[in-house]
Amino acid sequence: VLCYACSDSKQTKNQPSAHHLEPLVTDLYTADPSAHVFEGNLYIYPSHDFESGIPEDDLGSHFNMKDYHVYSMESVGEELKDHGVALRVDDVPWAKRQMWAPDAAKKDSTYYLYFPAKDENDIFRIGVATSKSPSGPFHPEAKPIDGSFSIDPAVFKDTDGSYYMYFGGIWGGQLQRWQSGEYIAEDTYPADNDPAISPKVAKLSNDMKQFAELPKDIVILAKDGKPITAGANDKRFFEAAWVHHYKGKYYFSYSTGDTHNIAYAIGDNPYGPFTYAGVILKPVLGWTNHHSIVEYNGKWYLFFHDSSLSEGKTHLRSIKMAELKYNPDGTIQTIDAMVE
């Protein structure tokens, strides 16, 4: 619950203050919040962290999640409603383990939940499940999306009604194993001076259950117009893609992973290229940083997570939100949740 009863004079009831960021959910660990406005309410689709006892490693095996809950709020500042379990890994025929960051979309009268999980060969794929309600329960397709791979799907609806999926994550997210177009079970990274590994985008089919095209590279340019290099790890893409539209521009935001920022880049169309524009969210408590951005009732919000509720356990996270503000030139004001 957001603190709307604290004594801070700048804070009024039902208006969260950017400098008082409390976990939105306190009875479960939650992470990777994808927020959307459906049916006039804010719906949040997070990962559901729990302690499975798997030791920590560089592949992220300790992020061993097995289901998703869906949350909603009718107005900012209200307690989140937990709609319960929306999808379990045991109910997905092709998925074996590690349900990582999900996203959701609505088309016509159907809601779609997109999620990554490892298949029986320990390869991350992206699945889809459907429901007539934004809160689920969601019914999974028997197979993952054809040609899908890696993690962190984020689905963006363009102004013309087309839907695009952005996805990918390096290290444990396996994107570096797909550089040849086929899965190779060993990690291959570009040299520091070469362009960084690109996140992917694919337009979705009319039924929202397949890619309508082969995934394409998203190119993120440095301010000098050259692709960001693999060695620029304070700016290059790591995981957690998100796209939103603001005043005619497309904002591609993402985590820089081992440097722990949420960064963003701006482009003129859903495919990019996008030009690096700065940091939206500085590192939070815990190794991962993952966010979403949504407009609700005329204000913009950043949803993110940190490990404050678990006192620093990286795989036991809690979702939070803060108001996001733009400068007159369209750049985004940086949020530092560690000090606010």
Ligand code: FUB
């Ligand atoms: O929650 C598991 C993974 O951690 C997500 O897929 C990544 O984006 C990172 O937040």
